[in-house]
Amino acid sequence: MIETPYLLFLGDAPDALAAKVAQGIKDWRPENCVGQFRMEGCQADLGLTDMGLEEAKAAGAKTLVIGVANRGGKISQSWKKVLVAALEEGLDLASGLHNLLQDEPDLAAVAEACGRSLHDVRVPEVDYPIASGETRTGKRVLAVGTDCSVGKMYTTLAVDKAMREAGMKSTFRATGQTGILITGDGVPLDAVVADFMAGSIEWLTPDNDPDHWDVIEGQGSLFHVSFSGVTMALIHGGQPDALILCHEPTRAHMRGLPGYKLPTIEAVRDLSLELAKVANPACQVVGVSINTQHMGEAEAAEYCAEVEKRLGLPTVDPFRHGAARLAEALAAL
Amino acid sequence: MIETPYLLFLGDAPDALAAKVAQGIKDWRPENCVGQFRMEGCQADLGLTDMGLEEAKAAGAKTLVIGVANRGGKISQSWKKVLVAALEEGLDLASGLHNLLQDEPDLAAVAEACGRSLHDVRVPEVDYPIASGETRTGKRVLAVGTDCSVGKMYTTLAVDKAMREAGMKSTFRATGQTGILITGDGVPLDAVVADFMAGSIEWLTPDNDPDHWDVIEGQGSLFHVSFSGVTMALIHGGQPDALILCHEPTRAHMRGLPGYKLPTIEAVRDLSLELAKVANPACQVVGVSINTQHMGEAEAAEYCAEVEKRLGLPTVDPFRHGAARLAEALAAL
Numbered sequence: 001m002i003e004t005p006y007l008l009f010l011g012d013a014p015d016a017l018a019a020k021v022a023q024g025i026k027d028w029r030p031e032n033c034v035g036q037f038r039m040e041g042c043q044a045d046l047g048l049t050d051m052g053l054e055e056a057k058a059a060g061a062k063t064l065v066i067g068v069a070n071r072g073g074k075i076s077q078s079w080k081k082v083l084v085a086a087l088e089e090g091l092d093l094a095s096g097l098h099n100l101l102q103d104e105p106d107l108a109a110v111a112e113a114c115g116r117s118l119h120d121v122r123v124p125e126v127d128y129p130i131a132s133g134e135t136r137t138g139k140r141v142l143a144v145g146t147d148c149s150v151g152k153m154y155t156t157l158a159v160d161k162a163m164r165e166a167g168m169k170s171t172f173r174a175t176g177q178t179g180i181l182i183t184g185d186g187v188p189l190d191a192v193v194a195d196f197m198a199g200s201i202e203w204l205t206p207d208n209d210p211d212h213w214d215v216i217e218g219q220g221s222l223f224h225v226s227f228s229g230v231t232m233a234l235i236h237g238g239q240p241d242a243l244i245l246c247h248e249p250t251r252a253h254m255r256g257l258p259g260y261k262l263p264t265i266e267a268v269r270d271l272s273l274e275l276a277k278v279a280n281p282a283c284q285v286v287g288v289s290i291n292t293q294h295m296g297e298a299e300a301a302e303y304c305a306e307v308e309k310r311l312g313l314p315t316v317d318p319f320r321h322g323a324a325r326l327a328e329a330l331a332a333l
Numbered sequence: 334m335i336e337t338p339y340l341l342f343l344g345d346a347p348d349a350l351a352a353k354v355a356q357g358i359k360d361w362r363p364e365n366c367v368g369q370f371r372m373e374g375c376q377a378d379l380g381l382t383d384m385g386l387e388e389a390k391a392a393g394a395k396t397l398v399i400g401v402a403n404r405g406g407k408i409s410q411s412w413k414k415v416l417v418a419a420l421e422e423g424l425d426l427a428s429g430l431h432n433l434l435q436d437e438p439d440l441a442a443v444a445e446a447c448g449r450s451l452h453d454v455r456v457p458e459v460d461y462p463i464a465s466g467e468t469r470t471g472k473r474v475l476a477v478g479t480d481c482s483v484g485k486m487y488t489t490l491a492v493d494k495a496m497r498e499a500g501m502k503s504t505f506r507a508t509g510q511t512g513i514l515i516t517g518d519g520v521p522l523d524a525v526v527a528d529f530m531a532g533s534i535e536w537l538t539p540d541n542d543p544d545h546w547d548v549i550e551g552q553g554s555l556f557h558v559s560f561s562g563v564t565m566a567l568i569h570g571g572q573p574d575a576l577i578l579c580h581e582p583t584r585a586h587m588r589g590l591p592g593y594k595l596p597t598i599e600a601v602r603d604l605s606l607e608l609a610k611v612a613n614p615a616c617q618v619v620g621v622s623i624n625t626q627h628m629g630e631a632e633a634a635e636y637c638a639e640v641e642k643r644l645g646l647p648t649v650d651p652f653r654h655g656a657a658r659l660a661e662a663l664a665a666l
Contacts, residue, residue, distance in 0.1 A: 098528065131559040133590045190528040197527050197562045222565075225612045226464040229530045229566035236558035257466045260611075271607070278593075279558045 002094045002119050002181070003062035004032040007051060007086075011068040011079050012039045017149055017255075019044035021096060022067020024178040028157055034059045036067075039082065044068065053082075053089040063119070065181060066095040075099055083107055087116045094119035096177020098191065121180045122188040124200070131198035131237050133279060138208030141330055142240035143218035143289070144272045146262045148227060148255045150248040151291035151319075152218035153179055155326075158318035159244065160215040162327035169212040173204050175234065179217045189219055190230055197230065201237030213330060214238075218246065222271055223263040224254055235272060239279045242330055243272055245313075248291040249303055265307065286329040288315040335427045335452050335517040336395035337365045340384060340419075344401045344412050345372045352377035354429060355400025358515050361490050365517070367392045372415065377401070386415070386422040396452070398514055399428040407432055416440055420449045427452035429510030454513040455521050457533070464531035464570050466612065471541030474663055475573040476551035476622070477605045479595045481560060481588045483581040484624035484651075485551035486512050488659075491651035492577065493548040495660035502545040506537050508567065512550045522552055522563055530563065534570030546663060547571075551579065555604055556596040557587050568605060572612045575663055576605055578646075581624040582636055598640065619662040621648040 035051035101118035143152035163170035174186025220227030254260035276283040292300035308315035368384035434451040476485040496503035507519025553560030587593035609616040625633035641648035
């Protein structure tokens with residue numbers, strides 16, 4: 001259990017997107033955030049109070065959460081001085097990065113000396129099974145995207161919230177470090193060993209009440225060559241009854257892949273549905289979630305209306321418009 | 334990288350099938366085998382010279398490879414005396430068994446004391462990168478299947494051999510335990526952490542001569558819900574220029590999944606090609622490999638002819654007919 005509240009560490013984030021972990025925690029659990037810590041050159045800003053370590057400790061912070069990701073998920077050497085000082089100041093550390101706090105000898109030694117805890121939420125703590133492919137009771141919805149980082153976690157958190165507000169039975173199922181940091185539970189899918197990926201998602205979304213929905217956070221994209229295998233495992237391990245398509249319209253190319261254009265929403269719809277039907281022939285696409293953060297209000301509304309007309313599916317930006325229409329579409333299934 | 338040549342350890346194999354890993358090494362890389370080591374009661378015989386450890390060392394052996402599998406894939410206590418003596422004699426050990434050489438305290442201690450290496454080919458020995466998706470020089474062909482265990486390794490080993498016999502530049506790229514033991518090198522893909530799967534295949538098939546072919550061993554199937562993510566990573570990490578479709582016609586259902594029927598070869602062709610084109614728009618399907626081990630000679634020939642006519646692609650069982658026609662199809666690309 002990670003102690004709250006947090007000081008969110010943004011490090012030397014080169015852009016706002018690099019700090020999406022911190023952004024997610026701030027958006028979904030603002031009550032857990034006392035402030036943000038930014039290093040020189042940091043290009044991300046959550047709008048929280050900038051705090052030093054001592055100030056954060058005085059304000060009640062219990063844990064410094066690394067809310068920024070490098071490509072490859074490494075703990076940067078340039079962060080070390082801050083992380084060591086945070087431990088010495090009396091803060092625990094929490095991280096969802098690939099290389100582990102507990103594997104850094106300097107951090108491990110200082111944590112031990114100061115009696116602090118190092119939380120690596122990415123480390124799988126379960127021996128997941130190999131997927132059986134057997135049908136499970138209850139309903140599942142999965143977010144699939146045209147690209148990485150297009151808003152799949154936001155969408156599923158918002159849908160879960162909207163469903164519960166509508167009196168439906170719903171559980172958000174985290175599959176990434178931010179979701180796990182927010183909910184305290186989930187599968188760190190990108191750190192799971194290949195053979196057990198689909199099995200870990202079966203484990204995460206077990207038999208449930210017939211009217212209960214697991215709202216499964218998506219990862220990667222079938223069209224993102226670095227991470228498509230992870231997406232595939234979610235589609236087959238999740239056995240979704242419903243898919244929500246996620247898109248960010250202003251991307252020039254696939255994230256981290258300058259040579260790759262984004263697919264159309266239609267291409268993601270068709271390919272995802274075909275693959276999902278292998279595990280669940282009844283699967284349907286129920287709606288579209290557009291991430292309009294780089295668009296003005298009118299432009300966003302116009303874009304969503306255009307997609308809604310084109311695909312014949314409820315289309316919203318859950319952040320701007322709420323996810324009630326997506327929840328309604330699921331309730332109608 | 335496992336040092337060759339090998340002494341093949343057949344242990345106390347109860348029958349020939351138990352030594353199928355050793356058989357594969359002997360069949361595909363006879364030049365890597367100086368001899369075989371058989372314990373009392375061993376019922377397998379590869380037809381290699383029986384050698385003691387000292388004799389094998391004198392004959393140039395660098396590594397004793399455990400080419401036999403017990404029920405449960407365990408390292409037998411009765412083998413330990415030989416394994417320890419092999420290390421003391423100056424041989425490395427290599428194994429693809431479930432439980433690891435390096436987890437056996439006695440073997441680890443002797444290896445350390447003698448300065449020898451323990452190669453557990455189920456465990457990745459490399460920190461693979463995240464896939465960049467960048468185009469690489471040289472050509473690549475990947476085997477994709479309707480199911481697991483339909484003959485993808487056999488097909489790619491045979492195609493590699495046929496290409497080299499035809500004077501083409503070709504390298505078999507192993508992605509599973511047996512393939513790695515055969516060639517001494519490769520990626521144990523099913524044990525790679527999710528985020529690095531595609532990157533490990535990029536690492537395995539780097540830039541090469543424009544007329545060089547990497548022949549990539551396939552794994553799983555896009556239609557096998559337990560392992561489809563692994564297959565996906567091969568398709569996107571491998572960036573294949575060519576696909577070979579592999580099928581075993583007598584399966585009643587997907588391996589290990591009684592509720593799942595096999596897809597048609599056409600379904601595998603269409604889905605694999607669509608996905609492969611994301612990473613390599615020029616990718617083509619060049620041929621079909623049928624595993625006819627459960628069919629008679631006439632039935633096998635008839636089946637292959639029928640598929641060849643239906644799909645308009647060269648169709649062979651590489652075990653019965655050789656892989657020359659598949660190599661020709663690749664040469665013609």
